[in-house]
Amino acid sequence: MLNSIPKCITIFILPLVLIFSAITLSSTRAAEFDWRFQNNWVETRWESKMLNEFAERVHEKSNGRLKIAVFSGGSLGIKPADHLQALRSGAVQMAVLYPGYLARDVPEVANALPNGAVYSDSEAVALNPVLMDIYRKGYERWNAVTVGWLNTPPYRLSIFCNEPIRSLAGLSGKKLRVWVKDVIEPFNALGIRAQLMPQDELYVAIQTGVVDCAIHSLAIASTLSLQEVTNYAAPMFTLSGLSAVAVSKRHWESLPADLQAVVNEAGEWLYAKTETAGLEVSRDLETKAVETFNETGEIKVLDDFSTEDKNAFYNEVVKTWLENTSKAGDEQVANRNNIMTSLKEIRARIN
Structure with a gap:
């Protein structure tokens, strides 16, 4: 052709x-x-x-x-x-x-x-x-x-309340909404009445007094309109x-x-x-949320819970962790020990 x-x-x-x-x-x-x-x-x-x-x-x-x-x-x-x-x-x-x-x-x-x-x-x-x-x-x-x-x-979780609470002592006796079962026992051991509740029930529960405070991410608090039913937030730990x-x-x-x-x-x-980049995403979202709440005055963001309070809560978490993993077998015990050792080394290095 x-x-x-x-x-x-x-x-x-x-x-x-x-x-x-x-x-x-x-x-x-x-x-x-x-x-x-x-x-x-x-x-x-x-x-x-x-x-x-x-x-x-x-x-x-x-x-x-x-x-x-x-x-x-x-x-x-x-x-x-x-x-x-x-x-x-x-x-x-x-x-x-x-x-x-x-x-x-x-x-x-x-x-x-x-x-x-x-x-x-x-x-x-x-x-x-x-x-x-x-x-x-x-x-x-x-x-x-x-x-x-x-x-x-890795989102930081804060305690949202209508009072300026940023300590375990301040939470004592309060009804606290939590999102997973494994933190109920540690909070209860510290005198805080934790109860499991899905996030779609959270707004009404705080508004009607079913709970006094709640754990949630400050970075995405506005998606649940928490600024309408709470006045203060204090960061406590990270997911x-x-x-x-x-x-x-x-x-x-x-x-x-x-x-x-x-x-x-x-x-x-x-x-x-x-x-x-994952760190930057969560930090940017939280920074923008704090800036917005500072401008509107809807939520006052308090300082983090103290290291002493974080340690006290962590110690209760570890007690539950020890009990649950000991029942689960040698592999989970070894994993737990490895993670705990690593966390101690990390804290000594970066804190």
Whole structure:
């Protein structure tokens, strides 16, 4: 066919044919591995943005051979508590694993670090390497291969009240709303009447006096309109943030070694990018919240609870931790001891 085309036109067309062929080959490679990634966070969350960047990096570094489609907000119909089961069955190739949702399948992961054990966001990040080792081993039992980590924003939790309370003594005898069971016993031991309550009931409960105070994040307090029913907030402790990016073992083993290397590189990149960025996100949100409340005068933000009070609460948390882990077996006891030792070393170093 080209013989019938003038030579000058042929010279012009041939490069275009080669370019078109390259594009066609690239498109073919893009379909070589097409993976679905189950993400429990909604698309607008910062965490989802980071996971989308991870997927884009894999696609770029693999020259289009591995495409990862991130399905956010549970759009695949898989509940966060079922992520490990979905990976083991191969229903999805990838999923994000947030420890707090996985108590049924990996209690040694979900209960590794109790609420109230970490004083600050800096401590939370410094503890991550110890937690990574514990989490990775737990996920491996479900044929889930950890290929990366996302440092989710470690939010500081504050005590919201209508009185200027920033001490355990001030909370004594008060009815305090908490969000998880494992802090009820420590608070009760300190003379504070803690009760479990979902956040959608919190506004009315404070407004009607069902509870006197509540624990919540100052950074996102306005989402529950806490400024309308409380006057003061005092930071007390921090929630650790560390989620794994995992691949179904069956799908991982079917991936060529060079593409495994691409995924691992993107996983390392993800943690390097989010290790400090997660801190910045939570700190920025809290700074903006404090600035807003200072301007409006709706909530006065007090100083943190004292180190003495934090230590007193931590000691009660440890008592509960000791009791629960001792009943759970040698592995959880070893994990607990490792974390406690690491926390002491971290505190001596950064405080």
